[in-house]
Amino acid sequence: MAIGRPLLLVDVDGVLSLFGFETGSPPQGRLALIEGSPHLLSLHTASRLRRLAGLYDCAWCTGWEERAGEHLPHLLDLPAGWPHVPLAVSSGPGTSVAGHWKLAPIDAFAGRERALAWIDDVLDDACHAWAADRPGPTLLVPTHPAVGLTDEDAARLEAWAAAPA
Numbered sequence: 001m002a003i004g005r006p007l008l009l010v011d012v013d014g015v016l017s018l019f020g021f022e023t024g025s026p027p028q029g030r031l032a033l034i035e036g037s038p039h040l041l042s043l044h045t046a047s048r049l050r051r052l053a054g055l056y057d058c059a060w061c062t063g064w065e066e067r068a069g070e071h072l073p074h075l076l077d078l079p080a081g082w083p084h085v086p087l088a089v090s091s092g093p094g095t096s097v098a099g100h101w102k103l104a105p106i107d108a109f110a111g112r113e114r115a116l117a118w119i120d121d122v123l124d125d126a127c128h129a130w131a132a133d134r135p136g137p138t139l140l141v142p143t144h145p146a147v148g149l150t151d152e153d154a155a156r157l158e159a160w161a162a163a164p165a
Helices: 043-052 066-076 103-110 125-133 151-162
Strands: 007-010 029-034 037-042 057-060 116-120 138-142
Touching: 007 103, 029 043, 029 066, 037 043, 037 066, 043 066, 043 151, 057 066, 103 116, 103 125, 116 125, 116 151, 125 138, 138 151
Parallel strands: 007 057, 007 116, 116 138
Antiparallel strands: 029 037
16 A cells, blocks of 8 residues: 555445335346345446546445455456455454444554545444544445435545645
8 A cells, every 4th residue: 555645444335336216217236146146336426436546545344355355356347456445344442443343444454544435325323423633534324225426426535636635
């Protein structure tokens, strides 16, 4: 990971793998059967993530863990080799964060000082409190699971990465 670049944490379900849309008018995407489960993968979100990968060090932050890197780069022409946040991090000294199940693992992975942006469809009040309390600059980007990452979201992420911390 490059020094000085912010970290971009990317969830999969509700960001790249879309759900909850009208069955008669699904969004543009690629249908894929991944480990026996059907997914509609957003080509638009993938395109936006390819752009953002030039500004951020990207990491998967998903229950898919390493499986995201095994499946999604070749299905969506995403860069290979993104690490993943190990979400099974046990709670111990320095990893106790109240609320959302991903917070302690994110702190263990990224530390509290590093600038990071996090794209997820499930960002609750605990996430917002955690982001406000982090010493490092933090941007939360919520998505709607039927839409994924929008052009407006990507523009916001681009502007945030370009702004001084």
